[in-house]
Amino acid sequence: MVRSPCSHGSDFKKGPWTPEEDEKLIDYIKRNGHENWKALPKLAGLNRCGKSCRLRWTNYLRPDIKRGKFSEEEERVIVNLHSVLGNKWSRIANHLPGRTDNEIKNFWNTHIRKKLLQMGIDPNTHKPRTDLDHFLNLSQFLGAAQFGNSADPLDNFLQLQAEAAQLANIHVLRNLLQIMNTKTLTNLESNSLLGSQNHNLFEGLVNGDNHLQYQGSS
DNA sequence: AATTACGTCAACCGCAATGCA
């Protein structure tokens, strides 16, 4: 098996970049561009592999990178695009100027994923969760809020079970309605209606105030 | 104050895609 030069056995430096290394990389790219990442480290005087340099530049040093927290608008765009494109982070990043695929991927995994799970939405499928954990959580939530109305613990338990099931049904129905809306967007792409000439239309759908967006995501 | 648990994010790894001779 052929291994990349960055893999095992090479004596390239790894780990966090120092300010000096950043400066060297920025300085070199400003003067010469980055046509050949393989040759760049040597020419720039860096003991890093080209891959590491490319990653550092595209994810951190590029001058057009927008840093800081994601806005709610950006978050909505990511969720909507993810429902259409899946884990295609680079394609999602194309719709968010100044944001990198890595940044979006991290934001998804640390924030949005959790949020969707809490909303009862499976972050992978964007469909309502039907797994046991979710219903257990709902049941426990209700239990904590209402337990103790009856003298008989069994009565309480049965009542809570019924209420939890009822609430879960409402939850699922509401999410189904949202997904039916999202499906419209999916169909647009699968029917090749999202070619380059239709990107404006798509952007409008994604960014505009319309019922394709998840509600109450904040 | 010390320790542990958890969240975040930069960076790495390996595979896939692409370019080129």
Added chain:
DNA sequence: TTGCATTGCGGTTGACGTAAT
């Protein structure tokens, strides 16, 4: 068409900071 080199992408890891105990 084939095989190699390079680049791009997505999943994963690990260091670091902060909150909780």
